[in-house]
Amino acid sequence: MSTMTDKTVAVVKGLIMDGVAKANSGHPGGAMSSADFATILFSEFLNTNPDDTDWFNRDRFVLAAGHESMLLYSLLHLKGLLSADDLKSFRQLGSLTPGHPEVDMTPGVEATSGPLGQGFAVSVGFAAAEAFLGDKLGSDVMDHYTYALSCDGDIQEPVALGAASLAGLWGLGKLIVYYDSNKIQLAGPCCKVDCTDHRKVFEGLCWQVLEVDGHNHDEIRKAIKDAQLETSKPTLIIGHTTMAKGAATMEGSHKTHGSPLSAEEITATKEKLGLPAEDFYVPEDVIAHFRSRDDGLRQNAAEWKAMVESKMSDAKFAEFWGHVTKPRAELSIDWPEFTPGETMATRKAWGACLNTVSASLPTLVGGSADLDPSNQTQVFRDTYGDFGVDGYGSRNLAFGVREFPMAAIMNGLQLHGGVMPFGATFLTFADYCRNAIRMSALQELPVLYVFTHDSFWVGEDGPTHQPIEHISSLRLIPDLIDLRPADANETAVCLDIALKQEKHPSTIFLTRQGLPVLDPAEYPALPEGPRKGAYVLKDCDGTPDLILIGSGSEVSLCLETAKLFKRKVRVVSMPSAKLFDDQPDSYKNEVLPPEVTARAAAEAGRTGLWYKYVGLNGVVLGLDHFGASAPGKVLSDKYGFTPENFARMIREKY
Structure with missing residues (x-):
């Protein structure tokens, strides 16, 4: 030797x-x-x-x-x-x-x-x-x-x-x-x-x-x-x-x-x-x-610790250090308010939320895979600059058309610690990110994946850009939180859920098309209900004859469909199957009483996973085939995503 x-x-x-x-x-x-x-x-x-x-x-x-x-x-x-x-x-x-x-x-x-x-x-x-x-x-x-x-x-x-x-x-x-x-x-x-x-x-x-x-x-x-x-x-x-x-x-x-x-x-x-x-x-x-x-090495680390402690007398440093080290669950976030009755795409609600809270969350960093205007990250980019290009203190990460590297880099950001990473793209491109998303879940990394244009309502871009199986596919990944909000208010709650996670990554699925903003005064369960994954959005007197379950854009469809029945109908919003599945049986039976077997669900995607909630003989309005290039409203009519067709399907069954 x-x-x-x-x-x-x-x-x-x-x-x-x-x-x-x-x-x-x-x-x-x-x-x-x-x-x-x-x-x-x-x-x-x-x-x-x-x-x-x-x-x-x-x-x-x-x-x-x-x-x-x-x-x-x-x-x-x-x-x-x-x-x-x-x-x-x-x-x-x-x-x-x-x-x-x-x-x-x-x-x-x-x-x-x-x-x-x-x-x-x-x-x-x-x-x-x-x-x-x-x-x-x-x-x-x-x-x-x-x-x-x-x-x-x-x-x-x-x-x-x-x-x-x-x-x-x-x-x-x-x-x-x-x-x-x-x-x-x-x-x-x-x-x-x-x-x-x-x-x-x-x-x-x-x-x-x-x-x-x-x-x-x-x-x-x-x-x-x-x-x-x-x-x-x-x-x-x-x-x-x-x-x-x-x-x-x-x-x-x-x-x-x-x-x-x-x-x-x-x-x-x-x-x-x-x-x-x-x-x-x-x-x-x-x-x-x-x-x-x-x-x-021990002496070096001790000197570093003493140096950091000495800097705590600087209020600006101490405040930022607090953001770097504070547990996520302790975050207090003031989300924007939305006007009931207005029409707003949930992707725009996400953009409004991002623009409102970014100043109070100075370690929130992230960006879009070259879809800044579509993903509603453009204001964030213009406000905080492009990391590296405009300086290392800039907070927008301009990933370019690199969805898989974006997702894996987000994992590295979270593993390092001290920052809160997010990345955005179209839902159909989630397939490019998938293995890194799986690694997020496996490593218990609370990164946020923002997926817009979440259904065939993408419209004219055609079947290559219209996600069908993607939400169901992502729900199969263990420990990944799925969030598909019904309106702007649910979007804010879902983002609050995601950003306060300590161990679980979150995927939020957002619409291109406008959705009616629900009124919390009319639906009092709305502000807190999404935290349990599913909740009774609109109820009836006594035991319901029929339960309608929707997620995302199909919740408003369920509300409209309920009006077409003279029976007692309960409407359940399910923004997160994962969070609902994690609830105790007592809560799940409260939302979906076992004795009520007349159930129907609607989601603009694959139908298979919904039979878990409606039963094998239940009704599911979904999409088990690829889309087509046409305006979203035309496709909605063609594929039967209308209150009249949904009600017809239910009547034929029950």
Whole structure:
């Protein structure tokens, strides 16, 4: 062993091989090729607090190549955050070392890696949050780097390049991505699927690009230092490496990507690396070397804390710091009032709400995927400027036509903390965002997805732009709050619900077409009812003969339909199936009495999920086919979204 760093890297590789072998599952090859860079980064550069993994000004590290998880777990073990038993439980039920890093399970893990490409985009969100808060709080308070470890497959996912384009435009100089270019992926050599010159691509995306021998420690150190010195551009460090570097006979083999090394190969490799044959070998001198900076890191964190406390005498700083650190549930938001009887699209109600509350929520940041006027974010943009382009204190994130990167970047913003992110686009483009929305729910991130133009009422743009299955599809994602308000007043309540969430992401579905603004004086349950997901909007005397259930634009349809019956009719507004399903059975039976079996529901989308509420023999007015290009009113008549047709369907059944 020529140096302690060499010995530490060898020990890390031994842990990688042993962990994967014991689990008989995992990815040793890439983890071994990335080990030199990651070990140097963690032991020599990463600024953290050894006693507090949540210290706010810590450097962030995102393992975008999540399948290399045993590398990260080995480093966290050397930091003292995971035990040897944790490493031995790799990929086992209930362990702190799952197959891919999970942010809610393992201390020191900053983000759930998830599918390739998203970790890269998440790191852009981290860096954007740091830049914004650094502008607002001062660079002495927010002054940290975001590092990401990427790989060939990660870079191949288009979401990564979309996020990279924004990072370059925004000039995120404290974003440093290491690309472990071992030129091997699961199915074989990368040359069979990729001819990209990544230097040219990333330089074209306004990045600084550095190329190093990913196994040369001096070149790695110099590249990290040079990346830190470039303050106006993000940096991509391309580390040219060898798959499974150090392996006795399998260096460069794609077979090491997703399969354990054999016992014989591991034994021979340990001998080659100068390690004893014992499993999970970690000598004390390696631990001492790896933690040699800990006392200095502790002192740095303590000085930072004292500095922040000294700034609290500045009323302006203290007020903004309060917004950064206050729990969402404690927010007090004054929403606008709307005039009953007027007609207003719920997307315009959202815009009015955004414009009213944005000044009192200074950490609310976000924007639209190139649909600012349609999504009603244009006033927000004009008022607060475009982040990066107009300065780092600007609050509008102009995402361009990049829905998937937008959603993944929002996750990074929320994971960083201190900001409240939202992103907006048409509902039909939610499919582009879907996997990042799923990752929001999986990581318990209370981001807000604003989806306008929520039905065939989009009209003339035609079937490609008219969502049919999208709301039902999104309702299938666990722990995702669906919000489809019936009018402007419900829109405000739904936004209040979303912004006060601590753990759940929210999707709000908003209309293009105007809807009547309901009068709270006539419907007294309206101001608080949406918080329980569904509520009795208009009731009758005694037990109803018929219950009509609607969401969004179809609530007003239900109210009009009810007038066509001489029977006792109850109208239920259900802006959120998720929130209603979470209520106790006593409340659900109060809203939908089991003895009342004559039920009908209306929503301008797929019908299937509504039978849960109306029963298998109930009536559902919906749309189980694609739309057409025509004015919305024409389509409404064609598809039977009229009180007369809805009443006819109900009479034929009951």
